[in-house]
Amino acid sequence: MYTETEIIKDNTDLGPDGELVVNMGPQHPATHGVLHLVVTLNGETIKKIEPHLGYIHRSIEKMCESLTYRQFIYVTSRMDYLSSHINNTACALLVEKGMQIEVPERAKVVRTILNELTRIASHELWIGAMAMDLGAFTPFFYAFREREMITDIMEDTCGARLTMNYIVPGGLMYDIHPDFQTKVKAFVKQFKEKVTEYEDLVTGNVIFQSRTKGVGVLTAEDAISYGCTGPVARASGVRCDIRKIDPYDAYDRVEFDEVIETAGDSFARYMVRVKEMNQSIRIIEQLIDQIPEGDFVGKTKNVLKLAKGEFYQRVETARGELGVYIVSEGATTPHRIKFRSPGFSNLSVLDHIAKGSKIGDLMATMGTLDLVIPDIDR
Amino acid sequence: MTNEEIKTYITAHASEATFDETGEWLTILIESNHLKSLAAVLRGQPMQLDFLFCLTCVDFKTHLTMVYHLTSSSNRNINIVLKANVNSADPIIETVSDLWRTAEFLEREVFEMFGVDFLHHPDLRRLILEEDFKGFPLRKDFDDPINMIKL
Amino acid sequence: MLSLESITKTIQDWLLTKFSPQIALTLECVIVILLAITLFAMLGLVLVLLERKVAARIQIRLGPNRVGPGGIFQTAADTLKLIMKEGLTPDSADKFLFNLAPFVVMMVAMLLLAPIAFAKNFQIWDINIGVLYISSVSSLSVIGILMAGWASNNKYSLLGAMRSGAQIVSYELSAGFAVLTIVVLTGSLQISEIVAAQENGWWLFKGHIPVIIAFVLYIIAVTAETNRAPFDLAEAESELTAGFHTEYSGMKFALFFLAEYINIFIVCAIGATLFLGGWMPLHIGHWESFNHIMDYIPSSIWFMGKTFFLIFVIMWFRWTFPRLRVDQLLNLEWKYLLPISLFNLLLVTVIAIMGWYF
Numbered sequence A: 001m002y003t004e005t006e007i008i009k010d011n012t013d014l015g016p017d018g019e020l021v022v023n024m025g026p027q028h029p030a031t032h033g034v035l036h037l038v039v040t041l042n043g044e045t046i047k048k049i050e051p052h053l054g055y056i057h058r059s060i061e062k063m064c065e066s067l068t069y070r071q072f073i074y075v076t077s078r079m080d081y082l083s084s085h086i087n088n089t090a091c092a093l094l095v096e097k098g099m100q101i102e103v104p105e106r107a108k109v110v111r112t113i114l115n116e117l118t119r120i121a122s123h124e125l126w127i128g129a130m131a132m133d134l135g136a137f138t139p140f141f142y143a144f145r146e147r148e149m150i151t152d153i154m155e156d157t158c159g160a161r162l163t164m165n166y167i168v169p170g171g172l173m174y175d176i177h178p179d180f181q182t183k184v185k186a187f188v189k190q191f192k193e194k195v196t197e198y199e200d201l202v203t204g205n206v207i208f209q210s211r212t213k214g215v216g217v218l219t220a221e222d223a224i225s226y227g228c229t230g231p232v233a234r235a236s237g238v239r240c241d242i243r244k245i246d247p248y249d250a251y252d253r254v255e256f257d258e259v260i261e262t263a264g265d266s267f268a269r270y271m272v273r274v275k276e277m278n279q280s281i282r283i284i285e286q287l288i289d290q291i292p293e294g295d296f297v298g299k300t301k302n303v304l305k306l307a308k309g310e311f312y313q314r315v316e317t318a319r320g321e322l323g324v325y326i327v328s329e330g331a332t333t334p335h336r337i338k339f340r341s342p343g344f345s346n347l348s349v350l351d352h353i354a355k356g357s358k359i360g361d362l363m364a365t366m367g368t369l370d371l372v373i374p375d376i377d378r
Numbered sequence B: 001m002t003n004e005e006i007k008t009y010i011t012a013h014a015s016e017a018t019f020d021e022t023g024e025w026l027t028i029l030i031e032s033n034h035l036k037s038l039a040a041v042l043r044g045q046p047m048q049l050d051f052l053f054c055l056t057c058v059d060f061k062t063h064l065t066m067v068y069h070l071t072s073s074s075n076r077n078i079n080i081v082l083k084a085n086v087n088s089a090d091p092i093i094e095t096v097s098d099l100w101r102t103a104e105f106l107e108r109e110v111f112e113m114f115g116v117d118f119l120h121h122p123d124l125r126r127l128i129l130e131e132d133f134k135g136f137p138l139r140k141d142f143d144d145p146i147n148m149i150k151l
Numbered sequence C: 001m002l003s004l005e006s007i008t009k010t011i012q013d014w015l016l017t018k019f020s021p022q023i024a025l026t027l028e029c030v031i032v033i034l035l036a037i038t039l040f041a042m043l044g045l046v047l048v049l050l051e052r053k054v055a056a057r058i059q060i061r062l063g064p065n066r067v068g069p070g071g072i073f074q075t076a077a078d079t080l081k082l083i084m085k086e087g088l089t090p091d092s093a094d095k096f097l098f099n100l101a102p103f104v105v106m107m108v109a110m111l112l113l114a115p116i117a118f119a120k121n122f123q124i125w126d127i128n129i130g131v132l133y134i135s136s137v138s139s140l141s142v143i144g145i146l147m148a149g150w151a152s153n154n155k156y157s158l159l160g161a162m163r164s165g166a167q168i169v170s171y172e173l174s175a176g177f178a179v180l181t182i183v184v185l186t187g188s189l190q191i192s193e194i195v196a197a198q199e200n201g202w203w204l205f206k207g208h209i210p211v212i213i214a215f216v217l218y219i220i221a222v223t224a225e226t227n228r229a230p231f232d233l234a235e236a237e238s239e240l241t242a243g244f245h246t247e248y249s250g251m252k253f254a255l256f257f258l259a260e261y262i263n264i265f266i267v268c269a270i271g272a273t274l275f276l277g278g279w280m281p282l283h284i285g286h287w288e289s290f291n292h293i294m295d296y297i298p299s300s301i302w303f304m305g306k307t308f309f310l311i312f313v314i315m316w317f318r319w320t321f322p323r324l325r326v327d328q329l330l331n332l333e334w335k336y337l338l339p340i341s342l343f344n345l346l347l348v349t350v351i352a353i354m355g356w357y358f
Helices: A004-012 A060-064 A072-076 A081-099 A105-133 A138-158 A180-202 A206-212 A220-225 A230-234 A266-288 A342-348 A350-354 A359-369 A373-377 B003-013 B032-043 B103-114 C004-018 C021-058 C074-084 C095-111 C130-138 C141-151 C155-186 C191-196 C208-225 C250-275 C288-295 C299-318 C326-354
Strands: A020-024 A036-042 A045-052 A309-316 A321-328 A336-340 B018-020 B026-031 B051-059 B063-071 B079-087 B092-094 B117-119 C117-119
Touching: A020 C155, A036 A359, A045 A350, A045 A359, A060 A072, A060 A336, A072 A081, A081 A105, A081 A309, A081 A321, A105 A138, A105 A180, A105 A266, A105 A359, A138 A180, A180 A266, A206 A266, A206 A359, A220 A230, A230 A266, A230 A342, A266 A359, A321 B051, A321 B063, A336 A342, A336 B051, A342 A350, A342 A373, A342 B103, A350 A359, B003 B026, B003 B032, B026 B032, B032 B063, B032 B079, B032 B092, B051 B103, B079 B092, B103 B117, C004 C021, C004 C117, C021 C074, C021 C095, C021 C250, C021 C299, C074 C250, C095 C130, C095 C141, C095 C250, C117 C191, C117 C299, C130 C155, C130 C191, C130 C250, C141 C155, C141 C250, C155 C191, C155 C208, C155 C250, C155 C326, C191 C250, C208 C250, C208 C299, C208 C326, C250 C299
Parallel strands: B026 B079, B092 B117
Antiparallel strands: A020 A036, A036 A045, A309 A321, A321 A336, B018 B026, B051 B063, B063 B079
């Protein structure tokens, strides 16, 4: 433990070569959570970034070791809280794979639609938050106007707006709301009309482009070596969409493009996410009229027990590849569970790509990496 | 490459490797002191497993097992699980962070959660826990009478 | 018609009949100071509310609407809250400079009020070097900001202050050159003469191309000089939490906040005076009847209308653009704005000599 004088001394201390060492976070407006970056500065230029994690570490992996296969899904909603549906899907898929549970078609299609809605909501929030990091406040409100419609749909069907906990092993917890289809269609219609509004406000803006183009360039080799996934890697030209590589739920029957940009800078990451929203809309449009009738949950035993062995399930969240790795000893609880979270790998690349740039660039880079801190800490 | 081809290729380079095909993906079990050389073989041509998508450790009470999930960015259908057992009392293993940069952070996490010591790691410090934290939380013998809820 | 000019005249005459000239002058000064402070408080309240309403309008939301009808007392309530808050001084701060800084910033803003002509013959101090006075005094505000940043003993504050120093010093050049354009055309530094010169049309229209360029440069430069978005790098809340005033709280913070809005008002008032004719109504050449109708609108309304229009433009910038990076900010000034201003000054000199303006 530090004494009071040590803290004051630490605060005014300089780096080894007389650089300014600034603690960004754990309470900082641009880290969007309790991320602590120790930034070594030479004037305005960044010399080194050292992430310190753990401020929101809840040891979800340890908690899951004492929860049953029905219970542990609800904890995962709290990891990447912006893709909680997708996290739940990953866990449900893993249990279904481990126990060979047959999932009804209706559940598969609804899950896919909900996953894509979650992805759009997450990207919407990201656009707003990233524009705010760059000093533009207004896009936030425009993006939230559409995001609000999605959270309303979620509230109707799942009963919650953020941590939905709607997906269970075998299918869905209960059937969709009767208004689900009409509301989703209304959302798709409004989204297509209004998406141009904040795109006009952000994409074409000269200041925005000069702030993001050529900033935080991540090469394809580095993206692979650092284990980056999702829009971050796709902006560097790496094909890594799990929905294409290892299709789950209803992704094998819908048509969509894997969005690839090659520049690898912050602007490319922005463009990937914007285009991805349009692809998600495309997927939703294909499925929304095709929701089959029938059961919403498959037949499962009351007590779920995975066979002895190891299971791995990966899904594509809004931030990248989420992997769930379970080592089972044949009991009702997992022996060891590991979440390969996309944010953790994406964060590890921050020092590499932001070194040598200005403080303002760090905000652009960090913003476009789309870090969700509970996802990194778990 | 089919599993058989991979197996013959790996056996040619690391004769002591054993295989397990019961899981979804091909699992290679190797002794911890040979892990680094096998990892380098897998990373290099012609396998080109350049994407380490999961690195973790499992506590089996008798021993710890390091688990590396590897795939190739050019062919994502090849997935290989590499495993190496280390003893619980004094776990030491060679780092792979020079082959896959992502391992640098993941190994730091394993270092503080399981106490595995990674040789030649460039920056082996605590990432998540406080400096004065005692014990390795993800090990099975870790006990925290205050904060842990037992069901 | 009851004009501001006649009111001031009546008060002065009354004072002179009752007291000796020295005492009358002192009393007038006291009245002016009280009026200036009242104006400050009122402007602070109105501009903050205006900013929030404009922001809300741009951001498809309602803005403050709970305190009073349409939320008009919101800023009064906020001020009350700030007054009741504790004014913290950090332990490791340089206490004297830390507490002095907000007052320096505020004083600079107050001093700038002196030569502004609010209405016809309604001016605190019609100094014959009015424009020079404004540009020299406005550059003092950087001292207050540097003082605040340094004395806080906080790294974010220091970075913010350094940014602000570089920024204000640079952009003063462009603002100065833009102002010089009008001085060249008018041939006077006195505010009242500059306004009088625009009786047959505002400089923005009479001086055509070079003045329009100068006007655009002036608006960009003063946005930067007042540390407003997209040039708000000194505060840059997503990068430096709150920049130079990170450590300030309560009323000391409120003074910084108020000074920002007063500064906006002043630069917009100067912009309106120089380019848009100040209190002068819209007069077009020899359209006598049109000019006569325009004269019926009181001069103070003309002045305030123009000023608030410019304030609205600057607010509009803030809620539309992202922030520039610090090197881009300086590039913009030294590589683009300054060469253009220099060339523009040359151009306007030629035009003034040849008489090629209306």
